Amino acid sequence: MLSKIFAVVLGAASLAAALPTFHNVTGTTFTAAGFGCDNPPWGLSRDDCNYLSSIGFTGPGSNPSGGSNIRIGNGGPNTMTFSSPNTDVVLVMWERVDDASAFVAVNRPRLTWSLPRGSSVTVSLDNGVSGAWSAIYGRQTRLAWTGIVENTWGEFTTGGSATVNISREPNMGGNNFVAHVSTGCQADMDHCSYVCKQGNSCWQSGTYNLIGCTEQPNNNAYFGGADPSGGCQGWSNNGHIDAYFY
16 A cells, blocks of 8 residues: 555645646555456556556456546547557556546556557546546556556646646656647647656655746746646637547
């Protein structure tokens, strides 16, 4: 069990809901317990399910198609379409319900969806939701010692101040993510992206930068606090994001 858990860094003062980011993570090494995959949830292949179990996920996502503020399908007030042109991946998405939500070794994510190369899936999100996504690439991505996905993350909040960014803080050597907002702002590995000043991962105040965001249209990058905050805006109220795994 983790001794200290994921802490949310508040964005600009004008934001009512903050982007969940990879900061202030400490803890002890988790123990992989494993789970059964005789009947994996809709959208998750058995082989992918078995891999998630083997690396320490506490369980697969439920992959709901209704009755949830994050769900598979295109009928919600905000949508994100995830595509993997060249690689087999598993989309992993969680809502920030509390400070421990990112720790998939102890909390089940909302979605774990298999994306064979060349495929895509659309996710609907209600307003007022904060969360993040990552991906398991080719059944090779692992969990970090803290129990989080040790890869690049995309982070979001929906509603009136809807924002999205890419975070490389969990793993500066992680895979290439892109999130393109319908109004033109793009978050990727070099734009509206949080990066470590030193080392392969970072989380403490003063150890990270927000890069390449001020030149993007519809950004809300903010550098007036102890640490930078913000990302791409412009997908409030029926907005859409096209996200890619490369």
